[in-house]
Amino acid sequence: MLEYSVKQRMNNRKTQSILATLCRPIINKISKLLGLPTIEHLEYQLYQKTEQLEQISAHQRAIYQVISKIRASLDLETIFRTTTKETCRLLGVERVSVYRFSEDWGGQFVGDFEFTEPSWDNYGKLGKNTIWNDSYLQEHEGGRYIHNETFVVEDIYKAGLSQCHLEMLEQFHIRAFATAPIFVKQKLWGILAAYQHSRPNNWQVSEVKFLTQVSAQLGIALQQAEQLAEVEQKAKYLRENSQQQTILFNLISEIRESLDFDTLCQTTVKEIRKALLCDRVGLFHFDPGSNYCFGEFVAESVLPAYNSALLHKVQDNCFGEQFAIQYQKERIQVLDDIYNAGLKDCHLKLLEKFQIKAQIIVPLMIGSTLWGLLCIHQCENTRKWTENEIRFVKQLAAQFSVALEHSHLLAQTRSQAEELAKTLDAFQEANYKLENLARVDGLTQIPNRRYFDEFLDLEWRRLVREKQCLSLIMFDVDHFKLYNDFYGHQAGDQCLVKIAQTAKEIVKRPVDLLARYGGEEFAVILPNTDENGASVVAEQIQSAIKDLGIPNYRSEKQIVTLSLGIATQIPLVDRTPQELILEADQALYQAKQQGRDCCLHFKILEKDVVNG
Incomplete structure (x- = not known):
């Protein structure tokens, strides 16, 4: 049945062909009499239309091929090399280059990204960091390109170009060109340029459209590559930071595995008071940002007969203005008798408030910052502090400062570790989204x-x-x-x-x-x-x-x-x-x-x- 149907169609076509051949002269005569186009003229029009459609179809296939190759890689060098080579081949021109704008709207041709037909290699390469600063583009901050317009010149000698522009083009033997802007997001990044050296070129609308489509895809590829580079850079930073924080955390953990700030403070004041047999030992902490003029006692060990200094706010403007810098340089104050030390009345009143007769004051540091003061008080009477007692206090203060710094760093490291964990989680989520983006078609939201x-x-x-x-x-x-x-x-x-x-x-x-x-x-x-x-x-x-x-x-x-x-x-x-x-x-x-x-x-x- 199928074989009979095929033979029947073939016989019908032969019959139609014979009839068309016999009737053609008659139809042509009638067409001329009626002022209508002849069969030959209609056939020619059909042939031209067919060729035009085939050309459009070929350009569409070409742009899809180039886009597929651009999207196949996230490596900038591969993207540019592929783009210039394929564009040069499909447009049939002699050179295709990529120009990138700088911040001042000057610019240069990018790396070795251009593609040139072999016969024109000897006339210099635009793509080897060739500086090409166009004063017009600089003055108008991108000129026509900022408005996403193309620039097409069939013959530079008939386009009314300025002399300086002509000289620039003649330097590289350029006779005709077509250029299209490259945008990354909303920002003008550069220009994709097609050049003809040997002769003028009658640029077709489809060719300019092709160049524009390729430049648009380049912008998308650049955006994706930049996003990937940013993610990779952030990942590198997080890895390095994580390694550094881990080393620091482990080191502090080994030194002070069970370090607790409150325990450290209470143990210190208790042991010092016991060792020195004094009436009070306290840890005074300056309020951050007070310029060492305000603070309070955060820990103390005191005999029951004397008032507690805990949680009492202390204001001493003289200390912040005159003495803080000296304590930062490890000054120690040793007073055997506060009334024979030449103190000002305001200072004496402050000491009397806490029933102090004699004292030793030693700075407590976190690095180079004055954190607070270790205060040893004698309240019952005056006291002659011995060299051994002073040396002992200095050593304990130094150990406490080390432990205090370790405690501070430990708390900071834990906080940073928690923040780092959150950041790593966010990075993994961003990486997953980026990978998913690379696999999903942006328009239809199905796999690409x-x-x-x-x-x-x-x-x-x-x-x-x-x-x-x-x-x-x-x-x-x-x-x-x-x-x-x-x-x-x-x-x-x-x-x-x-x-x-x-x-x-x-x-x-x-x-x-x-x-x-x-x-x-x-x-x-x-x-x-x-x-x-x-x-x-x-x-x-x-x-x-x-x-x-x-x-x-x-x-x-x-x-x-x-x-x-x-x-x-x-x-x-x-x-x-x-x-x-x-x-x-x-x-x-x-x-x-x-x-x-x-x-x-x-x-x-x-x-x-x-x-x-």
Whole structure:
């Protein structure tokens, strides 16, 4: 039946061809009489339109290829080298370079990122840190580029350029150029430039559009690379900081494993009072920020007969203004009798408040900062302090200062360790989000091409071992370019989002994967699924998209439809996943050829070819 149908179509086409040949002269005469175009003229117009559409299609394929290569890497050098090389090849120009603005709107060509046709290598490289400060761009802070405009010159000698600009271009034998701005977020980063040396160049609209699209993708890639560099730098800093804090924490823990500030203070004052047989020993702490004029006793050991000094606020402006700097230099005050020490009345009144007759005052330091004072008081009567007692107090004060510093550092380290743990948790969360971002398509929020490739390779190797079927569905939107042209790119994006979300509701198995393959093309990986199972999923997707009823008055059916291609294999060691992709892609192409809005399986195509 199939063979008869094919032969019948071939006979009909032959008959139509003969009739067309016989009728052509008659139709041409009638057309001339009526003032209408001849068949030859219409055929020529059709040929021109076909060529134009093929050129547009080729440019679209080219931009998708370049974008895929840009997105395939997060390394800046690889991104720029790939971009300039592919842009130079696809535009057919002789040089493509990347120019970066500096803070003063001067700038230079970036590193070795340019690509030049071999015949023009000898005329110097723009891309080896060539400084090219354009006074106009500096004066106008980016000029036209700040407004996201391109600059296209077919012939520098017919463009009305200034003499200094001409001389700059002549230096590198540039005859024609097209430039497009590169934005990172909202900031003008630089310029992507295509140059022609040998002759003027009639830049096509599609070529300028291509250059603009590539520069936009460069900006996105730069932004992602900068974000990655920032995360890596932060991770490096956190690792180094963590190592340093861990060393410090362990060292302090070994020295003062069970160090407690309150215990340290109480033990110190108690033991000193017992050793010296004095009436009171107290630890006085200055209020931070008081310039050593205010403070209070935070610990003491005192005989019951005398008043407690604890929690009494003390104000001594003279100490802050005159004596604090001396105690910071390790001054010690030893008074055998406060009334024979030449003290001022205000100072005497302060000492009398605490019933003091004689005292030793020793500074307590945290590093080079005066933390407080160790105060030894004799209250019953005056006292002659011996050299041994003074030396003993100095040694104890030094040990307490060390312990105090350790205690302070321990508390600080614990606080920093807690903060570091929080920061590390935040970093891990940010790293997870960044990794997820690298695997998810920004528009449709489904897996992107990169994750598609990883997932397909993983499932292929698994099913090689299990010797089970692996199916792949490739589908894209019919007449999507016409849709974009008619409704605009924003509507086109919304259409792709709806299709992705609708297909996602159908591809529900955890082992399956729906991904955006590129542009308006999507792919579904179906592990452990045979031909029939894949056909069911494909038909469900096709039907669900039709049910959406998205209007497309530029297509025959006036709604958005899909064409789908299916391929199924049992993965083998000597085959690759790319063969499965190629089969599904061929099936998709055949579905397009047969009128779109249909679903074909690759094996069916093979049978058709055999029967044909």
